[in-house]
Amino acid sequence: MPQPNARRLTTPDDAHERARIADLRPRAWVNPEPEGRYPLVVVGSGFAGLAAAETAAARGIKVALVERSFIGGTCINTGCVPSKAIIRTSRLYAEMRDAARYGGQVPGSIQVDFAATMERVRRIRAHLGQPNSVRRLAAAGVDVYFGDARFVGPDALTVGGAKLRFDKAVIATGARPNTPSIPGLAQAGYLTNENVWDITKLPPRLLVIGGGPIGCEQAQAFCRLGAHTTIVQHKPLFLEREERDAAQILSTALARDGVEVRLNTRVCGVRTEHGEKRVDLISDDYKNTIAVDEILTGVGRIANIEGLDLASAGVECAPGKGVGVDDFLRTSNPCIYAAGDVCLEHKYGHTAIASAQMAVRNALFRGREHWSKVIIPWCTFTDPEIAHVGLYVREANRQGIPVKTFTILMHEIDRAITDSEESGFVKIHVREGTDRILGATIVARHAGDMINEITLAIVAKIGLRKLAGVMHAYDTQAEAIQRAARACERALAPTTA
Amino acid sequence: MTDPVALSDGALQDSLQRAAWEYFPLNTHPRTGLVADTSRAHSPCSIAVAGFAFATYPLAVERGWIDRADAVQRVLAALRFLRDSDQSGSATASGFKGFYYHFLDMDTGARVWRSELSMIDTALLVAGALTARMYFAAQSAEETELRALADHLYQRIDWRWAQDGQATIRMGWKPESGFLHYDWEGYSEAILMYVLAMGSPTHAIPGDCYAAWTVTYQWENLYGHDYLYAGPLFVHQFSHAWIDFRGIRDRFMREKRSDYFENSRRATCIQREYAKRNPHEFRGYDENGWGLSACEGPSGVELGAAPAAQPALGYAARGVPYGPDDGTLSVPSVLASLPFAPRIVLAAVRNLLARYPEAVSAGRLSTGVNPTLQAGDGRAWVSPGHYGLDQGIVAMMLENHRSGQIWRLMRACPPVRRGLRRAGFRGGWLQRRATEEDR
Structure with missing residues (x-):
C-alpha cells in the first residue's frame, strides 16, 4: 500500500524495471475466472503470501493468490532486497575511503556513481523477483489475481469484480512504513524505505528520522554514499530493544562514518524555505533548526488492513496492531489465518515465511504448531x-x-x-x-x-x-x-x- | 616537591591524599561554601563535588590537616546556604523538591548552564552531608546545628516525586521540559542513590524500585572473570566511597555468591586485562597502564594507530571493554581502586606517575592523560587543572584503604543501614547493631 503522504516518485524506466514489471506485475495480465470454491485463498503476495501459496500448492492444494501491487511484496520490491543491495555498495565506498586500514592505498579520487548504485539495486531486485514471477506461480498451479481484495463474508472475498469463495484463507497483506505525525512533514514531502529506491540523485543533505533498524541502516548507507546525513532518535540510544552495549557500539560506528548522531532528540516541525527543508529539533529543552534536502522516515511499520473489510469476515483487528491471531496464527474467524507483518510483532522476511508455512499447516493439514515456540533470530544490517x-x-x-x-x-x-x-x-x-x-x-x-x-x-x-x-x-x-x-x-x- | 615515585607506598598515599583533599579548601567559596567543579577560572559549583568535600572534612580533621572548628564552619556555611537557597524549581533557582541542579553559580547558588535537576548528584551531595553529620557528633551548638541541617536537607528530598510514576528513579528534570525521559539502566553508581532514597524517613521509595533497577544488571564472564558489568571505573567506586560493601549482599549478589566489593576488584582486574590487549593500539596501554573512566581527554583530533584512529572524546565516560576509548587514561580512577586491588593499583599508579610526571601538578592528579597525543617535547597530553570529583574520590578511597574511617562512619548511619536493608542487603556488618567503633 503506498504511503498517503510520502513523496510520489516514479521508478526509472529501464530494462531492469521493465523486466521486474513483466515478472511481478505484467500489464497485460488477465485475472483467471474462478472455478468454484478454493481450498485456500491467500491475500497478499509478499514473502508470507508466497510461502503460503507455495506450501499449499506443493501439496496439491488449489490456491488463489491475490495481490494489489507487485508479487514479492515489501521484501523483494522495497525492503530487504534493495536495502541489502545499497548497503553493500555503500560498504564498498566506505572501504575505499578506509583502504589504509587494510594496508591499501586510498584511491586518489572517490566519486560515488549514485546512478550506477541504484541501477544495481534495480537489477538485483528484478533478478531476485524472477523465481516468483507470475508465470512460474501459474505453472505451479496458483491462480494469481491482481486487484484489491475485500472480504464480503466469512468465506468469500471479491477482487477485480470476481468473487472468490474459500474453505480457508490466509491474510498476508504485510505492513507499510509508519508515518510520524510531525507538523509540516507531509507538506514538505518525505521519503520512506518504500520509495527511496526511486530517487535518482543522491540528496546532498539527508535527515533520517528514527533510530530503529531501518533508520540506522539507511543513515549509514546514505552517509557512506556521500550524503551529509543526520539521524534523529528520540531515545537515548539506537535500537531500543537491543542491549545497550550493542547500541553504544552502533552509535560509535555511525559517528565514525560521519553520520551526525542526534540522540534524545525529536523533530517538532518541518517547513520548506528557499528550496530546502528546515527541520526544528528539540532535545530536552534545547531547540535548533537544521536544513536538509531530503527527509527519510524510519519509525516502524504498521499493518496493511485498510480496505479488506475484515469485519465482514468476522476477523478482529486493531489499528496499529494489525490482525489479531492466536498462538496457531488463527484469526477470530476459524477459517481465516494470518501470517507475516500484518499480524506479527517481529516483522522480518524469515518470520513471514515461517509463519506462513505454519499457518498453512495448521489451516489445511491439521497442524497444531505454536508460534510462541518458534525461536526467532534477527539482525540489523549496519556495519x-x-x-x-x-x-x-x-x-x-x-x-x-x-x-x-x-x-x-x-x-x-x-x-x-x-x-x-x-x-x-x-x-x-x-x-x-x-x-x-x-x-x-x-x-x-x-x-x-x-x-x-x-x-x-x-x-x-x-x-x-x-x-x-x-x-x-x-x-x-x-x-x-x-x-x-x-x-x-x-x-x-x-x-x- | 619530592618526586612522588621516590616515596614509600605509605608516604606516596599520604602525599596524594593530602594534595587531593586540599583541592576543597582551595576551591570553596568563602561565603556560600559551594565547591567548584574544577580548579579552572569561573568554574561553577558541582553539587556532587560539594558532597565529596563534606565527606572529606572528617578525614582531614583526623589527619590534622584542618582544625575541627574550622572544618565545622566550612561545612556549616555550605549547609546553611543550601538550606536557604531557592527551591522553587524556577530556571534560576538552586533546586526543587529537595533536589539540586547539577551546576550552581558559586556566588549566588543560581542554576547555571541550563543544567538538569540531578538525582544522582543530589545523592552524592547529601551523602557527603550525612558523613559530616556522623562525624561531627559533639554537643556544641555548631555541631548540633550541622547535624540538624544535614538531616533537614536529606529529609526534604522527595524521592518519590523523582520516580515520575515509574518503577525507577529518573535521571533528571528540567524546568523547561520536565523529567528527562530516560532512567538508570544497568549497574552504576546509582546504588548509593537508591539506598538513600529507600532509607529516607520522609519520602522513601518502595523496595521494589531497587528490584526494578537491578533487572537491568548484566552478570558477565569476561576475560575469565565473572562480574556485574559496568564500563567506567568510577561506577565501581562512587558508592563504595561511602558504603562498605564487604560481606553484605543484596539478592542479586547472594545469587552470584559475590558482593559489590569483590565485584569492584574484578572490574579493576578487567581494566588491566583490557589494557594488556589494547585493541585500538593506543600508546601507554599495558598491565600497568590502564584506567578508563569519566574524565576529560583531548577533543577535536583523531587518536590511535593511523588507519584505525578514534575520534577524541573530550569529557566523556570511557569504559571497558565496549568503549568508548580514545586512549585517555584517568590516573585518579586507578588510585581510587586501591582498596579493591592494592597490589596492581600501586604498581599501575607508580608506573603512570613515572611515565607521565606531567600528570601531577601541585601534588594533585590531573583528571586525564593521553599518551597517544603527545606534544612536541614528547610529553603526553594532560588535562589542565583539576576536577573536584577526582580529588574527592581519591581522598575518600585512600582513607577507606588506610583507616576505613568513612566506611565506619556510614556503617552507623541510620538512613544507610535502613536503605540497605530495604534494598534486601543482608549479612556481614549489617547484621550487627551499630557499634561504638562504628561511631
Missing part, C-alpha cells in the same frame, strides 16, 4: 551488524531466571583482527549454573551469519558446552562462539580441591 536470538538479559531477569553471560570480544579473535573488524562481541546468555542457552547477542561484521549457529543450538537443545567440542574452522570469526563455549565449559568444570 557492524547486530544480531540477536532468544531472551535478553533483562527479560530473563524479569522472569526470575538467573542468567549468566559469556562474553567474547571480537578483538580477541584472530580473524577479526586480520580483517580489521575488531569492533563487537559475542554474548551468549545461559541459565546460571547450567549450559542451557537462553539467548545471544552478536555484534560483528557478519553477525547475521554467526547468529544462526546459536539459533540451531537453541532449537536443537544443544548446550553451550557442547559447542566447545564442535570444531570450528580456523580462521573464522565464528570462533568467538566456540571461545564463549569453552569459557562456559571451564566455568562448569568441577573444581579440584
